[in-house]
Every structure is written in structure tokens, then in C-alpha cells.
Amino acid sequence: MGERLAGKAALITGASRGQGEAEARLFAAEGAKVLICDVLDEEGETVAQAIRDDGHTAHYLHLDVANEAAWISAVDYAVQEFGGLHVLVNNAGIGLRKPSMLDISREEWQRVLDINLTGPFFGTQAAAPTIRDSGGGAIVNIGSIAGVTGHFATAYTAAKWGIRGLTKSAAMEFAPWNIRANAVHPGIVDTAIVAGSDDFKEAMEWMTPMGRIAQPEEIAAAVLFLASDEAGFVTGMDMDVDGGFAGAGAYRQVLLRAMAQPGSKI
Numbered sequence: 001m002g003e004r005l006a007g008k009a010a011l012i013t014g015a016s017r018g019q020g021e022a023e024a025r026l027f028a029a030e031g032a033k034v035l036i037c038d039v040l041d042e043e044g045e046t047v048a049q050a051i052r053d054d055g056h057t058a059h060y061l062h063l064d065v066a067n068e069a070a071w072i073s074a075v076d077y078a079v080q081e082f083g084g085l086h087v088l089v090n091n092a093g094i095g096l097r098k099p100s101m102l103d104i105s106r107e108e109w110q111r112v113l114d115i116n117l118t119g120p121f122f123g124t125q126a127a128a129p130t131i132r133d134s135g136g137g138a139i140v141n142i143g144s145i146a147g148v149t150g151h152f153a154t155a156y157t158a159a160k161w162g163i164r165g166l167t168k169s170a171a172m173e174f175a176p177w178n179i180r181a182n183a184v185h186p187g188i189v190d191t192a193i194v195a196g197s198d199d200f201k202e203a204m205e206w207m208t209p210m211g212r213i214a215q216p217e218e219i220a221a222a223v224l225f226l227a228s229d230e231a232g233f234v235t236g237m238d239m240d241v242d243g244g245f246a247g248a249g250a251y252r253q254v255l256l257r258a259m260a261q262p263g264s265k266i
């Protein structure tokens with residue numbers, strides 16, 4: 001397909017399905033050697049095999065991102081298989097949508113923070129020295145528009161706002177190592193994390209200027225750009241990929257309301 005990541009090795013977490021799978025397939029098609037990491041082993045092996053069947057390079061490795069020691073093994077495995085590591089995509093995440101934060105238990109809070117924020121922190125710690133030793137590269141953290149606005153998912157929202165801080169601190173610290181760090185904040189994407197939440201998706205379509213939710217490939221395209229050398233001077237940035245939800249969604253509703261009321265003094 002292309003060569004936008006030719007010669008690069010990439011580790012993508014949560015890549016057994018959804019956005020991570022789309023990123024793994026796109027990265028491989030653009031020349032990267034890809035290490036698919038997840039806790040869904042069968043699905044991950046299937047994705048890796050499909051990428052190999054297409055003539056590209058991919059392996060699957062079981063990695064619970066909340067397990068600090070497992071991160072060291074994962075980065076070692078990438079070096080062993082690919083000879084180095086240039087790109088880390090911290091994509092793995094879980095959801096927890098509860099209308100009231102009063103209903104979130106300590107265990108639920110901790111689990112969401114462990115996977116969605118501490119995991120990317122462990123990943124950054126484990127991978128950055130190896131990316132440096134491989135000649136530099138990029139870290140892309142998958143946040144959410146929940147990390148750009150408030151949201152009725154308090155633990156998730158807190159973790160995603162934390163992703164922004166982690167990203168900016170990594171960008172500052174690792175720039176001298178020729179490592180860029182950026183965050184992508186998807187709007188609602190058609191994946192398992194929102195499966196069955198039809199009312200939520202419908203409401204988000206209503207609030208989104210583009211009038212629809214995203215497909216995983218649309219997020220992967222943005223991640224590819226930030227992972228590639230095309231983004232060589234881009235670091236410490238937040239990129240919303242949300243159909244205009246965070247930037248223009250509220251005013252769209254003001255506009256629609258005014259248009260529905262003839263003579264409205266907008």
C-alpha cells in the first residue's frame with residue numbers, strides 16, 4: 001500500500017480488535033513491523049495472522065498493560081523480533097459509563113485508572129529508552145473527547161484527562177531523545193466499547209456536526225500521521241478526531257434550534 005512507516009517497528013496495545021486492530025493493519029500496510037499486544041489472545045493471533053497473510057510483518061503478544069513487569073518483556077520481545085522499536089501506540093482501554101460518580105466503587109475507579117492511565121505510563125517508561133536507542137520515533141496516546149470535556153463517566157474522564165498530561169510531559173522530557181509524543185482524542189467510534197449503547201450513540205450523532213460516529217480506520221489514519229516522520233515537528237499536541245463534537249458541537253445545537261424557530265433572534 002505505502003511506505004509511510006517503512007523501516008519502523010511499532011508496538012500497539014489493545015490491537016486485537018477495534019481501533020488498535022485498524023492501526024495494526026494500517027501500520028503494517030505502510031511498511032511497519034507490528035507487535036500486537038492485548039489480553040484477547042485468540043483475536044490478537046487472528047489479526048497478526050491476517051496481516052502476515054497479506055505479506056506484512058506482525059506478531060501477537062499477550063500484554064496486560066496494567067502489569068508493569070510484563071511491559072519490560074513486551075519491549076524486549078519487540079527488540080528481539082524486530083531489532084528495535086520506533087513507535088508505541090498506547091491504545092488499550094476500557095469504558096465505565098455511569099450516570100453518577102456517586103455510584104463508582106473504589107475498585108472500579110482503580111481498574112479504569114490502572115488500564116487507561118497507569119498502563120500508558122508503564123508503557124512510556126518501558127519503551128522510551130529503547131525508542132531512543134533505536135534512533136528515535138513517536139509515542140501516540142489514545143485519549144478521548146472525554147478528556148477534552150466533562151463526561152458522565154468520571155473515572156474514564158479522569159484517566160483520559162490524565163493522558164493529556166502524560167503526553168505533554170513525555171513530549172517535553174523525550175524531545176532530546178528524538179521522541180515525539182502526541183495524543184489523539186476520538187469521538188464516538190463504532191467499536192465494542194460502545195456496542196449496544198444505542199441511545200448514547202444516537203445522542204452523540206445529534207451533538208456531532210458531522211452527524212455520525214467514526215469508523216476505526218478514520219482514527220487510525222490520524223494515528224498513522226502522528227506516528228510517521230510526516231509529523232516530524234509535531235509533539236506535545238492533542239488532536240481531536242471527533243467530527244467537530246468538542247470544537248463545534250454545542251454551537252451546532254444552538255444553530256439547529258434557531259433554524260427550527262422562524263424569527264429566532266440568534
Ligand SMILES: NC(=O)c1ccc[n+]([C@@H]2O[C@H](COP(=O)([O-])OP(=O)(O)OC[C@H]3O[C@@H](n4cnc5c(N)ncnc54)[C@H](O)[C@@H]3O)[C@@H](O)[C@H]2O)c1
Pocket residue numbers: 013014015016017018019020037038039040063064065066091092093094095115142143144145185186187188189190191192193194
Ligand atoms: N470507541 C469509542 O467510542 C472511543 C472513543 C474515544 C476513545 N476511545 C478509546 O480508544 C481506545 C480503543 O478502544 P476501542 O474503541 O477500539 O474499543 P475496543 O473495546 O474494541 O478495544 C479496546 C482493546 O483494549 C483491550 N484491552 C482492554 N484491557 C486491556 C488490558 N488490561 N491490557 C491490554 N489490552 C486491553 C481490549 O481487549 C480491546 O482489544 C481506548 O483507549 C478507548 O478508551 C474509544
